[in-house]
Amino acid sequence: xxxxxxxxxxxxxxxxxxxxxxxxxxxxxxxxxxxxxxxxxxxxxxxxxxxxxxxxxxxxxxxxxxxxxxxxxxxxxxxxxxxxxxxxxxxxxxxxxxxxxxxxxxxxxxxxxxxxxxxxxxxxxxxxxxxxxxxxxxxxxxxxxxxxxxxxxxxxxxxxxxxxxxxxxxxxxxxxxxxxxxxxxxxxxxxxxxxxxxxxxxxxxxxxxxxxxxxxxxxxxxxxxxxxxxxxxxxxxxxxxxxxxxx
Amino acid sequence: xxxxxxxxxxxxxxxxxxxxxxxxxxxxxxxxxxxxxxxxxxxxxxxxxxxxxxxxxxxxxxxxxxxxxxxxxxxxxxxxxxxxxxxxxxxxxxxxxxxxxxxxxxxxxxxxxxxxxxxxxxxxxxxxxxxxxxxxxxxxxxxxxxxxxxxxxxxxxxxxxxxxxxxxxxxxxxxxxxxxxxxxxxxxxxxxxxxxxxxxxxxxxxxxxxxxxxxxxxxxxxxxxxxxxxxxxxxxxxxxxxxxxxxxxxxxxxxxxxxxxxxxxxxxxxxxxxxxxxxx
Numbered sequence: 001x002x003x004x005x006x007x008x009x010x011x012x013x014x015x016x017x018x019x020x021x022x023x024x025x026x027x028x029x030x031x032x033x034x035x036x037x038x039x040x041x042x043x044x045x046x047x048x049x050x051x052x053x054x055x056x057x058x059x060x061x062x063x064x065x066x067x068x069x070x071x072x073x074x075x076x077x078x079x080x081x082x083x084x085x086x087x088x089x090x091x092x093x094x095x096x097x098x099x100x101x102x103x104x105x106x107x108x109x110x111x112x113x114x115x116x117x118x119x120x121x122x123x124x125x126x127x128x129x130x131x132x133x134x135x136x137x138x139x140x141x142x143x144x145x146x147x148x149x150x151x152x153x154x155x156x157x158x159x160x161x162x163x164x165x166x167x168x169x170x171x172x173x174x175x176x177x178x179x180x181x182x183x184x185x186x187x188x189x190x191x192x193x194x195x196x197x198x199x200x201x202x203x204x205x206x207x208x209x210x211x212x213x214x215x216x217x218x219x220x221x222x223x224x225x226x227x228x229x230x231x232x233x234x235x236x237x238x239x240x241x242x243x244x245x246x247x
Numbered sequence: 248x249x250x251x252x253x254x255x256x257x258x259x260x261x262x263x264x265x266x267x268x269x270x271x272x273x274x275x276x277x278x279x280x281x282x283x284x285x286x287x288x289x290x291x292x293x294x295x296x297x298x299x300x301x302x303x304x305x306x307x308x309x310x311x312x313x314x315x316x317x318x319x320x321x322x323x324x325x326x327x328x329x330x331x332x333x334x335x336x337x338x339x340x341x342x343x344x345x346x347x348x349x350x351x352x353x354x355x356x357x358x359x360x361x362x363x364x365x366x367x368x369x370x371x372x373x374x375x376x377x378x379x380x381x382x383x384x385x386x387x388x389x390x391x392x393x394x395x396x397x398x399x400x401x402x403x404x405x406x407x408x409x410x411x412x413x414x415x416x417x418x419x420x421x422x423x424x425x426x427x428x429x430x431x432x433x434x435x436x437x438x439x440x441x442x443x444x445x446x447x448x449x450x451x452x453x454x455x456x457x458x459x460x461x462x463x464x465x466x467x468x469x470x471x472x473x474x475x476x477x478x479x480x481x482x483x484x485x486x487x488x489x490x491x492x493x494x495x496x497x498x499x500x501x502x503x504x505x506x507x508x509x510x511x512x513x514x515x516x517x518x519x520x521x522x523x524x525x526x527x
Contacts, residue, residue: 052420055415076422077422077423080422081422084421085420087416087417094432103423104421107421107423108422157421160421160422
């Protein structure tokens, strides 16, 4: 049984069709990379999975199942707790590090101060950020470095105890060291979570993911084990893209 | 022969002209404040600030007017802030920028430009006569609330619009609903901007004459409730000066008015900076 199962999914922004008849399974505890040129529908796919497309007034048809239940049947705040999303640019909310981390949990549950402290502590440790901010929890989150902010965003998602973590080009604005830290975090967390990683960096996809899906113009062109997709892709378009011939 | 000005010279000329404009603006402002304070500070004794007004203002202090001004302004702000912020939230977050929002925003802009004496007349007819509130702090406060509402709506609207869209996305993606997002993310982020609107409103309310003379009256007694008629500082100053009762007392009143406005602005900006330093 797949963690997420997408069947015949179409997404429209007005007249523009951003996703075309997508069929895709995401397995439990895998890291699935989604690659493709700009406007290929990668980010749109993520925005469907946690139904964030609804705030863009987009239309969807088709089916998406999370643990065999349609995401359209799941209460929206619960769905978004279970499927977390990390954006390309780290956006910290105004306020302290602690406030950023406790924002999500507080929306879903009444926690005592001790429980919240434990959640925050665990999330920061899981995101490999604890050592750097342990004594700065009450400082403004905006004062952290870019790489720290992105790990804070990961921790903020982890604090909600999600099942799936989606990342939309999480390292696009980061230096190699910060990138390495985030990749290490993903590999460490893979045992407990399922990852969908949208990336423009094909090398990153090759480094961390179990399987890779190639999207082009709203279509899923090819999906397969990362190793195979990068060495011997079945489709010519995939081959052209990973060899850098377009996109 | 053509006269050619090099880029360096034109820079210097532009710089000088802009600097001159700034200097003129600041000088005019400083001159007004200095002139009023120079003529009025001599009047500022403890007795002037804490005594009742006697002999129509020729003698005594201005305590009733200070209290009247504070009460009317507080009533106006208490009514206008929630209404204004609520309308702005509705306009930005719930109308999707459609025709409703454009029409209401346009209406608010027009209202902001209406002369205050029109509001005074409206307040007199509606609050004083029709609603039978009489000349009172309540009538004056309600009138001022209507008058400063557009300012608060427009500044709040701009403040809310300038909250990055990504903040909302983050909140939604963490499972927040629309209301959670507005209350916990949008409004706190927009607070400095909202506060600016409220300060502008306070400034207009404190200094207003025409709108309150029709609605709060010009009684010199100490206000005892929101139904008391009262005379604000600005009205008191106007009457003292126009009736030729006492120019020194008029300047004293003006000095108090200016000091109050400066103090409000100073405190508000300090609060705002402390807030910004804490959250950004």
